[in-house]
Amino acid sequence: MMDSVDRAIINRLQGGFPVSDHPYREAADHLGISEAELIQRLEQMLEKRQLSRFGPLYNAERLGGGLSLCAMSIPEEDFERVAEQVNAFSEVAHNYARDHRLNMWFVLATETPTRIESVLAEIEDVTGYRVYNMPKKEEFFVGLKFEV
Amino acid sequence: MVLSDADRSLVAEIQGGLPLSSHPYAKVGERIGMEEQEVIERITRLQDEGIIKRLGIVVRHHELGYTANAMVVWDVPDEHLDEVGGKLGSESCVTLCYQRPRRLPEWPYNLFSMIHGKDRQRVLNYIDAIIESCGLEGIPHKVLFSGRRFKQRGARYQ
Known part of the structure; x- marks a missing residue:
């Protein structure tokens, strides 16, 4: 099941993700957990299919589609x-x-x-x-x- | 904006997700022959120009317990569309709000909103609350709950 850390990750990282050389570390700092823990929890939530993906949401029309x-x-x-x-x-x-x-x-x-x-x-x-x-x-x- | 070939290969490379490792943008760059810094600059620009609407977690709302999903459609007089659309879009339980064409006579509705909730009763309560807070009592609407979901995937880009 999802605990409070998973929920905090979902609530925070739906709003954006840093575009920098250490983005997971930056995001983890804000959440008060380690980079390794953030990555591991994301992997698990993806595996359990609670997340559709961790990446971009595109504007199809602006991409020419x-x-x-x-x-x-x-x-x-x-x-x-x-x-x-x-x-x-x-x-x-x-x-x-x-x-x-x-x-x-x-x-x-x-x-x-x-x-x-x-x-x-x-x-x-x-x-x-x-x-x-x-x-x-x-x-x-x-x-x-x-x-x- | 016209996308360059480099932008297109980047868009295609990350569409399925970012690598889950310390330097994800360096890893993306390795795969498409780009320096980390260039990947970072291009992604930042794609975000600024609205081609990437959002970067981060994309949830499967059904799996998070949002099992009731209603498309609530409204037949709004054209002259009030901007006002009503703006109000509806600012309600926190409305996740999408679009104007679409009517298809008369079968389909008189021109404003589409999506409302998700953990069960149908909660969604219906949200709708009642929205009608009151936005003053939509005089606007015909229809609630279309989803039944089965046959297919869910994102769009794919080459």
Whole structure:
């Protein structure tokens, strides 16, 4: 289980990590633990898959890629088949079932913005269902930080 | 900003994570033929320019006990969008807040927010509190809890 040191690490290092020649030592100093302990705890939390990764969170659009949120309305009896077909696309980053008539929601991340439309067309082709494309128009907040 | 080839190889090298060792940037540099100092300068610049939104821990919220995840969508009159988006985005339990296009007639909602919590009731309580504190009583909204998660991975860059 996670103890108070793990929680302090998670809460602090979601907010940033030093970019310097001794970053782990610097971060460890702030947390009041040794560099070796910080590294070991990060390794363990990664291993237990409590952390997705320890590294950068990129802005896909600024990297020149395409990104969009897409939704589909799939009848229950076809849901499994369509989920498999959609997830088979490497451009589908994550996919959630949600409780609405539009019941399948996935994020599409492509190498170029123009690829979004063509991947959507391919998905419609393969599945036989319409895809509602809802790209971001304006960003009011991205925190994605979780207190533990 | 146009990324150079050197930036691109750096972006690709660290996308899966930083090395867990005393001098991670030196190690990254060794792998792509760059001095430690150059790696540090380039990463700093990528952060300044917003290409790296954040560096550090990226959590798996589900595994941390945030098992209830709701996409709360709002049908906000266009002229009030900036105001409402700004208010919603500053609420501490809102982790993402974006304007997206309506898809009429099926989908009238234009403001999307994500709210995570340890169970559904808590998320619903957060939403009630937000409606009150932001004065959103007159704005139609819908709560879409997630059911199964089929796939979760970050985007990949070449």
